[in-house]
Amino acid sequence: MPFRTSGLHHVTAIAGDPRRNADFYLRTLGLRLVKTTVNFDDPGTYHLYYGDESGAPGTLLTFFPWRDAPRGRVGTGQATMTSFSVPEHSLGWWKRHLEDMGVSTGRVVNRDDEDVLLFRDPDGLQLALVAHPRGDPRNPWDTPSVPAEHAIRGLHSVTLSVNREDATAGMLTEGLGLEFAREEHNRFRFIAGEGGPGATVDVLVTPDAPRGLVAAGTVHHVAWRAPDEKTQTAWREELMERGVGVTSIMDRQYFRSIYFREPGGTLLEIATDRPGFTVDEPLLELGRALKLPPWLEPDRQRIEAMLPELDLPSENNPVSA
Template sequence: MSIATSGLHHVTAIAGDPQRNVDFYLKALGLRLVKTTVNFDDPGTYHLYYGDSSGKPGSLMTFFPWREAPVGLHGNGQATTTAFSVPQAAIGWWKSHLTSLGVAVSQVVNRDEEDVLTFRDPDGITIALVAHVQGDPREPWDHGFVPPEHAIRGLHSVTLSVDREEATAGMLVDDLGLRQVHEDSNRLRFAAGEGGAGALVDVLVTPEAPQGVVAVGTVHHVAWRAPDERTQAEWREELVDRGVNVTSILDRQYFRSIYFREPGGTLLEVATDEPGFAIDEPLLELGRALKLPPWLEPKREEIEAMLPKLNLPSESGKPA
């Protein structure tokens, strides 16, 4: 493959109640709601984007909150853990902070020389906070509910659970341009670009685990970065030539996307860095209002009537 990703773009998961989702990711994790929009394929459902101050690629976790959908099953063929990067000295603070909010957290474990704290969000999605051993120069969202010195810097990695690793590892290397950098028992780590936080994926080999079912409380897909539309189009052509069943290029308003599955079953996306989240509202006002793409704008009144009202906290950390 002549094209390689530089790292993670975003992770998209399925939530239940949207207000509960907003409260947890803003108030408990201190992320910024950088875009409030809808699922373009199901406009009666929100699509909520959380990230850093501007929603830079590599900082983002997004959700489709389907209140009436069934609960999913964690297992093979899914991304089973989404990890965020935090400062090295912050793990103890996070354990105390989350415990004070009633979140059940794991013991801190050391993996690949990094301290890791694991817990579940209110829908059961597994989240990890990793004190990245090399440090993380990315700036956090500094107007949220978590003090900046402890705040999340962005995505650290994702874990894909599979029943066998060979084909999945082959696609990560051959089709995404990653390289294997570590192996510990049944966990293999791959890195994009120069590696480090935001450019890592772990492949966890669990042949005894059930096949996962994607629904509420599970990750829907994992997106990798492409710098621009031209590169993405060339990448798609190469994937097609290699026999990968890949979608056409889809307009997601804030980036362009293609989708395909890795052999273990996880849905992957390649998303462009451009144009970003400030194309339809000022940077200081990101996420505060419902934004619709031009093709859905004529149906705004109908769409707003279907969506539950969200009570969003203000940037000062007080109810809006």
């Protein structure tokens, strides 16, 4: 297997009301809205990208928020947990903060020598904060609501739920270049490189669980990193030679993407690290204005009329703060 991902690129989920979604991820979790655009396949809805200051690969959770979207069903064939990395000893602060914001949390538990706090977003998406004992060197986005010493550093890991692990494990190791790290009961951990925050996926085997239904409150797909388009093109050819049904390379403006399903049913993506989110607006202004790809610009007036206005905190754009 000549191609090995260096870790997670982003996770994309489905939400309901976009204003409620933005309020939660900006004010409650303290992330930055780094791009306000639309679903290129359904431009009547937003595509909102949350991450660190620049939207670096590995920090991103993105949403398609449909106001009337039905509630999804968590189950096999999908990513059932998205975890963020926070500093060690921060979970007590986070538990108090979330509860002050009206978010119910579970108790802090220890798993694989990491402390974990579980909670859900307003649409029911299952989330976790993980304090990695060896730390996370990534710089956080500092906001008044979530100070830097406690702030989210980026994605920590995702959990894929499957009925059986063997074929999924084969795709992760042979298709993405991950390595099997360990097994604990019905949970199998795989890592990219040396593992750690942003480079981990857990496969949870639940043979009797129902099939998941992707709608509001569930993950749509999980994206893994490729350094550039040349690597992505060769990677796509190798996957096709292995008999994997892969899409053509798609232009997502801020990266290039290919999509395929792992045998357990979860939709996966390989996304390039470049060109990044400053390709169409300056760093300090990320997320402020609605950005459309060139092929949708002629319909801007109609698209803007369909989208509700978002209430962004001033600190999302330091220039205007």
